[in-house]
Structures are given as C-alpha cells and as structure tokens.
Amino acid sequence: MLFLDAGALLFARTxxxxxxxxxxxxxAEGIARATAAMHCxxxxxxxxxxxxxxDLLKKIQxxxxxxxxxLNLVDKxxxxxxFPPYLITKAGSTTIGVIGLTDHHTTQPATPSLAVLPWRDxxxxxxxxxxxxxxxxxxxxxxxxxxxxxxxxxxPGISLLLxxxxxxxxxxxxxxxxxxxxxVAARGKYLGMMRITWNESHTWGQDxxxxxxxxxxxxxxxxxxxxxxxxxxxxxxxxxxxxxxxLVTARSGIEDxxxxxxxxxxxxTSPPCRYTNHFIALKSSLPKDxxxxxxxxxxxxxxxxxxxxxxxxxxxxxxxxxxQLAGSKRCAQCHPAQAAFWExxxxxxxxxxxxxDNQHFNNDCLYCHxxxxxxxxxxxxxxxxxxxxxTKLRGVGCESCHGPAADHSRKPQLFHALFPQEKTCRQxxxxxHNATFNYLExxxxxxxxxxxx
Amino acid sequence: xxxxxxxxxxxxxxxxxxxxxPGRSAQAGEFMLFYANDVRGEMEPCG
Numbered sequence: 001m002l003f004l005d006a007g008a009l010l011f012a013r014t015x016x017x018x019x020x021x022x023x024x025x026x027x028a029e030g031i032a033r034a035t036a037a038m039h040c041x042x043x044x045x046x047x048x049x050x051x052x053x054x055d056l057l058k059k060i061q062x063x064x065x066x067x068x069x070x071l072n073l074v075d076k077x078x079x080x081x082x083f084p085p086y087l088i089t090k091a092g093s094t095t096i097g098v099i100g101l102t103d104h105h106t107t108q109p110a111t112p113s114l115a116v117l118p119w120r121d122x123x124x125x126x127x128x129x130x131x132x133x134x135x136x137x138x139x140x141x142x143x144x145x146x147x148x149x150x151x152x153x154x155x156p157g158i159s160l161l162l163x164x165x166x167x168x169x170x171x172x173x174x175x176x177x178x179x180x181x182x183x184v185a186a187r188g189k190y191l192g193m194m195r196i197t198w199n200e201s202h203t204w205g206q207d208x209x210x211x212x213x214x215x216x217x218x219x220x221x222x223x224x225x226x227x228x229x230x231x232x233x234x235x236x237x238x239x240x241x242x243x244x245x246x247l248v249t250a251r252s253g254i255e256d257x258x259x260x261x262x263x264x265x266x267x268x269t270s271p272p273c274r275y276t277n278h279f280i281a282l283k284s285s286l287p288k289d290x291x292x293x294x295x296x297x298x299x300x301x302x303x304x305x306x307x308x309x310x311x312x313x314x315x316x317x318x319x320x321x322x323x324q325l326a327g328s329k330r331c332a333q334c335h336p337a338q339a340a341f342w343e344x345x346x347x348x349x350x351x352x353x354x355x356x357d358n359q360h361f362n363n364d365c366l367y368c369h370x371x372x373x374x375x376x377x378x379x380x381x382x383x384x385x386x387x388x389x390x391t392k393l394r395g396v397g398c399e400s401c402h403g404p405a406a407d408h409s410r411k412p413q414l415f416h417a418l419f420p421q422e423k424t425c426r427q428x429x430x431x432x433h434n435a436t437f438n439y440l441e442x443x444x445x446x447x448x449x450x451x452x453x
Numbered sequence: 454x455x456x457x458x459x460x461x462x463x464x465x466x467x468x469x470x471x472x473x474x475p476g477r478s479a480q481a482g483e484f485m486l487f488y489a490n491d492v493r494g495e496m497e498p499c500g
Contacts, residue, residue: 003487012497027497091484135482162488184490191489198482273482357498365499433499 002091004098006183007046007142007164009035010060014047014108019381020363023303025052029060030299034292036064042087044100044140045070046164047107054082054111069100069140071126072117073107082114085126088134094198096138097130099123103142119143119151127157136198138162145171145181152179159202159273162192170279175204182277190279197274205272208265215258222251300358307361311388318388324404325371327392331405334412335398338448342398345446351394368428371397373404375427401446 010028035043045068049057061068061083071085086099101123104116123139130137138160141148148161156178163171163183170190173182184192226247328348332339342348350369354360360369367380371393380386399405401420408415422439429437 001485001487003489005489008490091486092482094482094484138486160486164490182488184488186490188489191487194486194488196482196484196486198484359498362499364497368499 002041002089002096002098002138003038004041004138004140004162005035005043005164006140006162007044007100007102008048008186009043009046010057011048011051014051014106016051017381021052023306023362023364025056026299026303026306028052028056029063030295030302032060032064032066033299034295036066037291037295038289040067041089042067042069042098042100042140044068044142044162044164045073045083045102046142047103050107050114054114058082069098070102071099072104072119072122073102074115074117076113076115086130088130094135094196095133096136097134098138098140099126099130101139101141101143103144103147106142119147123151124155127155131157135202136160140164148181149176152176152181155179159198159204173275173277178203180204180275184279188282190281193278193280195276199270199273201270201272203272204275208261208272212258212261212265215254215261219251219254219258222247222254226251304358304361307363311361311386316384316387318390319383319385321373321383321385322390322393324373324406325393325399326404326406326409327390328371328395328397328399329392330409331398334409335451338398338451341448347396347400347446350396368433369396370394371400373399375400375424 010031011024016024043066045057049068057068060066067087068083069086070083071081073082074080075082083100086097088095088097090096101119102116104118107116127137136159137157139151139158140162141151142164143151144165145163148163152158152161153176158179161179161181163181165183165186167183168185168187170185170192171181171183173180173194175181182192184190226244229241229244229247328339328342346353351360354362354365354369359365363381363386366386366389367375367377370386370389372380372385374380374385401418401424403418405415420443425439425442426437428434429442
C-alpha cells in the first residue's frame, strides 16, 4: 500500500501575513505530526510549503521524519538538491519510484541561496535513471494541469502523475500518452483511492475486448441511424444530404477503429495495466483515529492558547472602529420582539459554536461569528477589529445585517436600517463554510418581525 | 484528517475480504494507492 500527498500540505498560501504567521506555523507543525502518524509514504513539496521559509521546512522534516521530496529545489551555490529528489519503494511485488517536483514558476524563495530549477532541466534524466530499476514511476507535481499535461506528453516513462493545488473538485484520471494524471479535491475532504494492477506491459489500457464491444455497439447505432435517414421521406437527394454524409463519415471512423483494435488484440502478448479509481468523502461521521485525533486536539489547544495570549497579553486596545456598534442587548431594549426572534436563530449562537471547538480566539474563524461594521477580512485584520474584542458584540447581531446603530441608540430618529443584501451574507456564507447557501431561502429564516413604528 | 487514518485500514480490510470471495484471487502486481491533497481541513476549519 502507498499513501502519497502531492504537495501544499503545510500552508494554504505561498506567503504568510505577519499577523497570522505564528498561528499558521503551529498548524503546519501539527499537520506534519499527523501526516507522519498516518505513515505517509511520500509528500511532494509545493510552493506553499515554503511559506514559512526553508529552515522551518527542514526543521519540520527532521522533527517528524516527514518524507518530503523535491527534485528541483536546490542550493544555488552547489546545485545540490535540498531534499531527497525521489524514493524507491515497493507495493506488493511492484517496485515504484516516487519523484517530487516543485512548481518553479510559483515558488518565490525567500532564502537567497535557494533556487528552483525548471522541470525540463532535471526531470528527464531522473526518469531515465529510475526506469531500469523500477516497474513504475509516480510523479508528485505542484505544477498546474497545463504543464503536467506537457510533462506527460514529453516523458512517457512516468506512469502516474498526482497533482497538488487548491482545486475544489477532484479530477477523474486522465490518460495523456502513457501517463495517468489525477488529483483529489483540496481541503482534505476527499481521499483518492486506486487499485492498480501493474504488469510487464507498463502501459495503461482498457481491456481490448471491452473497447471492441463498445465500438461495435456504436457502429450498430450509427447503422440504424443511417438506415432510418435513408427511409425518411424527407431525404430527396441522399448524396447532398449533409447529415447523412456526417453519419457515413463517423461510421467509417468507427470501422477503422474496430479494425485497429482487432489488430492490436492479435499482436498483444500481455494485457495492459489496469486501475480502478474512487474518491472517498471523508465525512465527519467516519470513525476517528485516536492518535491523529489527539494530535489535532493538541495542535488546536496550542493555537488557542497562542491566540488568547495575542489578544489579551499584547499591548493595544479595542479598535475605535467598534465604537459605532451598540450591541444586540442595547437594540433589545427598544426592539424586544425582534430581539426575541433573533435569539431563536443560529446567528445569536455564532460565538458559542466557536467556543465549543476552542476556536473563539482564532481570527480566521472569529470575524464571521461576531458583530462587525465590515466582514471584509483584509479590513478586519488591518483595522485590528478583533483585538481585545468586546463581549457585547459576540454573535452575529442586529447590526451585522442592519448596520451600526450606536448613534441611533442615543437618538432614535437618526437611523435608517439597512436591509441585508446577498453580498453582505456571502462574505461569510460561502465556499467551504456554506457552499449551498441560498440567500432568499435563508432570508426567510432570519427575517425579524417588522417593528411597529 | 483524523478519520483518514482509520479509513485506510478499513478499506484495506475490505479489499482483502473481497479477495476471499470464491474464484477471486489477488493478481501479481496488484496494490492499493491512496492519495491526498491539502489535508488542512480540520486544522484550519475557517480557512
């Protein structure tokens, strides 16, 4: 059995902001421990994995014996690879070479002595070196799909190419030349699983009998369509009928294909290599591994303590931008019916749901679970709106939808309540957090009773 | 992520159980490959 990760394991982005750097590093260290606990065979290095710097990556590798691979991350002075370029392992009776390849376009090395070589300069000789001593070569690539397809067309010695990246969709294996290319969706929501039958043909292929049967079926369907068209009263001059000509041309193509398949069947001495592929949804209902669960809990606790210290022990005050917010309890004094209804919605419990998961000091989560004058993350962070956050603004309160109301609470006539537009809601209800969000449907759920005045 | 490690042994077990079905035997050169991408989901629940 092999368990591989193509890259972008440790960080989501190629750069870390100063405000989040230490939290992200704690997370990366936890991920590395968990990955090692899962006995991962090999991990490719993507551009994102260098976000914390080369020294950090090396430390993480050493502390966890993490099997990081990169063929083209090199020391600029000596030209030597900084990580193992490949490893050779066995799965059953099959000897497999696994190569790591880092996208040289996207990687921006902060370390001056680090260079990322273009794949064309290094990959072919490594594939040629591994081919005689392995049955199969797998490439872990952080290049984009367009480049990976060029690699597959150029180097038929690569049997399987696993892509890393941030795609939200898994990719059914695509065969280019002799290489299968695939990737699983990001964010750890799915696991790719292949059952591979590898033999001396070293070539992927569907069963030839199956291909012949499928093409024969297509031929029968085409013949039926052609006959039907001939019998049609609308066809006066068959020779000039464009649709008929297209059908005849298609039939000719399939007949040629069937003939070629029969020839291949006669000349083939061994069957092709085969695979089945599945993407398994890693649902939360699946049983938890105790060791990994402990590592995740320990990491989250470290992050929680760190964030708590950042918020309360570091100098600084609550942001003055929050003065314009009154808090939902203040709104309730004049709008009890609306406040009572709000208490029944998920918005009122938003902060508590974070607290249950020990994420209530995690700024990545917090800003969508409290009342703020803006939910644009860049503005939230740059204005330090979450620093020493006041208790009265916990939960997604009235002002999250209707706008700041501190002045209105002092002079009731000075207020024009905003009606929450879809774009307001989608600042938080999007992507991983709410992929199926329906604005109109949800609006009905959270719409407060109208005030009497 | 914490159920990924459990999932793999369970799937391997299922695979070997399938091999025990009468008439079905493991072929030479047959193996399982699991591949993941960016497993940060549980470590970074909010992105």
